[in-house]
Amino acid sequence: MSHHPSKSFRKKTTRRKSRKNLQESTSSGAEIEIIRYGVGLDVHKENIVVSVAAQTAQNLIVQIRTHKFRNHPQGLQELTRFLQKYQPVSHYLMECTGIYHRPVYHALEDAFPNLKAKIIAMNPLLVHRKLTNLGNKHDKADAQGMAELSFYNRLIRPSYVGTPEFFHLRDTLRNYKYAKKEANKHVNRIHRVLCSVNFMHRFNLHHEWELHLLDFMIATKGPIKRAFKAMVESSQLEKRSISSLMKHQEDYVPYFNIELPKASRFNLRQLVIQYLQAETNAAQYLLQTEKLILKDAEFEHCYLQLLRIPCVGQISALSIITELGDFRRFVNWKAFAKYCGVVPEIKESGGTFTASHINRFTNTHLRTALSQIAMLYVNGYAKGTDLAIFAHRQRVLRQLPFKKAVMRVAQKLSRIIYQVLVNNLTYDASYEQTKAKIQRLQRRNTKHGTMLESPHTRSLRRDISQLLVTNSQYMTSKSRFFLVKGFQQLIRKANSVELEGTELNSKKNKV
Structure with missing residues (x-):
């Protein structure tokens, strides 16, 4: 059965016209009663795709309009003016897209100060779990899906979006970590250059004397032995300590006859300069972060409270x-x-x-x-x-x-x-041990009427401690732990037997 191409083409145009008329009728609001609107925003580096959906009196959700804006200050102003006519609104829903959603989020907060609770930035993983539309993925479909999702309050789980000051503080400390990583990369490159000339000893550039030695190796022509002697003479003239250098002299003796080529010395000089610059940047980032933390009274209190926990550093x-x-x-x-x-x-x-x-x-x-x-x-x-x-x-x-x-x-x-x-609690590093000890003494008091141990139990405890001390070389940490646990049970048993014996003697005297 054959079909005429013009006939099928006319059917397509009528369908498109019908869809366009439906969109125009819904946007005008003349045929249906709109209760509220839902806005979905698909934010990218350069563009923002906005989709507006409406909920009717019959609890139907229809798409009203989809528009694309540029992601720059003028585009954000056009976006806020565009959204002002769609009121009341259920939610302004967007995905957390790294750093690109922050200006959009704060622009909406400034434009709609009374609707801050309705501006939601959501985890992209959670958004795509809620959206089950099949078909081709594109920006318009994502914005329309988020516009429809904005009507379901129970499915929305907002992510935390802090103030711009908080993000500046967080980025400052993250830049410190990035600078430290960059410094470690330069250290690895320095080691690679040294390995290329068969110098296998790894410098610890956090030690000042090793950094000085590397500097002398770069500046001195000839074998490494000459650079080592030059550093010793320079330290003696400047009256600096050379104890660390002489202590580790044996580590450098096998490489005394190695001579660094001119190209290697040039590469090492540039890498050391880059390493020192990265370390300087990292120190400045860390100092600036601590200054900002200490300016805020609440952050300062939390900072000092966390430092009370063992193994938690600055x-x-x-x-x-x-x-x-x-x-x-x-x-x-x-x-x-x-x-x-x-x-x-x-x-x-x-x-x-x-x-x-x-x-x-x-x-x-x-x-x-x-x-x-x-x-x-x-x-x-x-x-x-x-x-x-x-x-x-x-x-x-x-x-x-x-x-x-x-x-x-x-x-x-x-x-x-x-x-x-x-909860603003002060941490006690031995709280659980103290609590267990008090509970143990209370149980002993309620069961036996005293918290003291008998003389026989104290002598038994002395014998056990002497046994553990004299035979400690034959024990591992695990075996010692189990022995201590077993001896503790033995002491508790002896203590209870002693107390039971005193109770029996008192009953016999009464009889």
Whole structure:
């Protein structure tokens, strides 16, 4: 069966005209009653695609208009003027697109100060989970999908968008981290140039004397031995200490006969200059961040409270404060730990719960800071504190892999930080041990009527401690821990038997 091409073409034009007439009729609002509007914005580096949808009295959602604006100051003014005629509005919904959504978000806040609660920037992953339209993906379809999604309040989960001052503070500390990474790259390039001439010793440029030695190697022609002697003579003339240099002299003796070529010395000179410049920039960024933190009374209090936690240094505390922003927006510690990225994804199917991998679509800087602090605890730092004992229990006793033990400690650390920041509590590093000791004494008092140990139990404790000290060379950390646990049970048993014996003697005397 054949079809005439002109006939099919006329059918297409009538369909397009009917769609155009439907859009014009809905935009005029003459045939249907519009209750409210929904606005979806697909923000890009250069363009902003805006789609306006309407909800009718029959609870139908129809597309009203789609328009494209330029993403610059004049385009933002045109955008706000365009949206003023669509009132009342359910939400202005957009995706968090790195840094491009911030000017649009703040422009809408300035244009509609009474509707700040309705301006929503949402996680792109959550947006695309809610939108199930199949077909070709393009900017217009994304904006229309977000315009329709703006009517469903329960599906909208706004992301945190801080003030411009907060973003400047956060970017300052992030620039410090980027500068430190750049400095490490220059150190690796310096090592690569030295390895090309068979000089395999790696310089630690954080030590001033090694940096001076590298400077003498670059400036002195001839073998490295000559540069070493020149540095020793210069240090003696300037009355500087050479103890560190002489202590590590044996590390450089195998390379004394190596002579750096002219091209290698030129490359090393440029790399050292770039390294020093990167280190200077990093120090300035860090100093500026701390100054801004100390100017704010609330941030200063949080900064000092975080420094009370063992293994939390200045850079880690600054990272936590600058990455969190408004930390009171979290409902509980679980939401806080999930935002920090130290909680595994939980999947449930048919009543079976399984823990998956760590959610990596979270704040990477916070997860890195907490993981680095947790690594110190797992590696044995701050012994005797609650977190160190918890880390020892996870790594040594439960024999968890290193990364799993680190995540467990990081999760517990996130709970502590939440209590310190949100509930304004002062951290006590031995709180859990003190609490357990008091509870143990109270149980002993309620059960036996005294908190003191008997003379027999004290002598038994002395014998056990002497046994552990004299045979410590035969024990590992794990075996020592289990022996101590077993001896503690023995002491508790002896204490209870002694008290039971005194009760029996008192009953016999009464009889």
